[in-house]
Amino acid sequence: MKQQILIIGAGFGGLWSALSAVRLADLHERNDVEVTVLAPVAELRVRPRFYEPAVHQMKAPLGELFDAVGVKFIKGAADSIDVDARRVGYTDAQGVQASLAYDRLVLATGSNLWRPNLPGVADFAFDVDQIEEASRLERHLKGLRDQPESVARNTVVVCGGGFTGIETATEMPTRLRAVLGADAQVNVIIVDRGVQVGAALGENIRPVIEQATEALGVKWQVNSSVVSVDADGVILADGQRIEARTVIWTVGVRASSLTEQIPAQRDVFGRLHVDRNLKVIGQDHIYATGDTAYAATDDEGNYALMTCQHAISLGRSAGNNVAADLLGVEPIPYRQIKYVTCLDLGAWGAVYTEGWDRQVKFVRDEGKQIKTQINTVWIYPPAADRAAALAAADPLIPVVA
Secondary structure (H helix, E strand, C coil), X not given: CCEEEEEECCCHHHHHHHHHHHHHHHHCCCCCEEEEEEECCCEEECHHHCCCCCHHXXXXXXXXXXXXXXXXXXXXXXXXXXXXXXXXXXXECXXXXXXXXXXXXXXXXXEEECCCCCCCHHHHCEXXXXXXXXHHHHHHHHHHHHCCCCCCCCEEEEECCCHHHHHHHHHHHHHHHHHHCCCCCCEEEEECCCCCCCHHHCXXXXXXXXXXXXXXXXXXXXXXXXEEEECCEEEECCCCEEECCEEEECCCEEECHHHHHCCCCECCCCCEEEXXXXXXXXXXXXXXXXXXXXXXXXXXXXXXXCCHHHHHHHHHHHHHHHHHHHHCCCCCCCCCCCCEEEEECHHHCEEEEECCCCEEEEEHHHHHHHHHHHHHHHCCCCCCCHHHHHHHCCCCCCCCC
């Protein structure tokens, strides 16, 4: 009987875990290990692009790729993990409850936007966290043309001035004018708790964000927070009201709730503490990767962020090391020393930085060219060619050179 590696999730972490596990078994000419991916759909949803229009196109099918490399795919949504019995319970495509046994488990179920229990947020705020929610926002924006002209109709409030908030806000002037007309007087406002523009991203990148948002007409309401949302706007903590028919929530991310079913330490975002091989500390048969793993990237005190840049590398490492565990070969400790960011700034361009202190290297058109390459090539899965796909899953390949 084959030993079973079960990977829950088909996002960046899950996809690359599967390819890397197959790669190592292939290198050792072992056919006694089966790699299975359990996920609701066999597709990679390109979440980093969900602030853009045509969001329904931002997914890549994985069925042919899985077939080409010999990964078994099971369509279903995991809902329980029995650590002692080494079984995962799931609901299949027909709504039937079933379970799968594993010898080793890789948890790659990602993260979700966390919405606070504030009045109106659940009912009236949009987001760009999942493809369905981003599509709902897109339909809403297109529907604005059918509403009577008003300040509220022409105003978008983005709650949160982090990476997602800035990319979403700087895209909005173009998207609004595409619907309302090139000469429409549009208002885009970022409400952020930081005391300065772009405070969450650091001092080095802040002047670029200020320049871009000012040029685009995007305003900042800093040192502030939203306390309630309704159909026609928001109320801030100081009592100020902003009239807006479109409110987009981008604040707060939490790891998949499945992490709570594994007896282990978690960080403030719900991520499982893992060792350098990405095995969950205190668990002999479970690995975590992507947004479910609290993993050190280097020896300098830096930890992986909840981004696709880290999830790709984490996936390659988790897949390699979970297979190494079963095959009895040496693992390759996870390391991801180089960190870069490329922040899209709408029609203004983009900014590319290097290092944890975000030293600015390229801006405007040069930055935009890099961002376009990242968004349209770099983060997409490899072609359904066994040799090429497995070669790309080598954990020693740097995600960014």
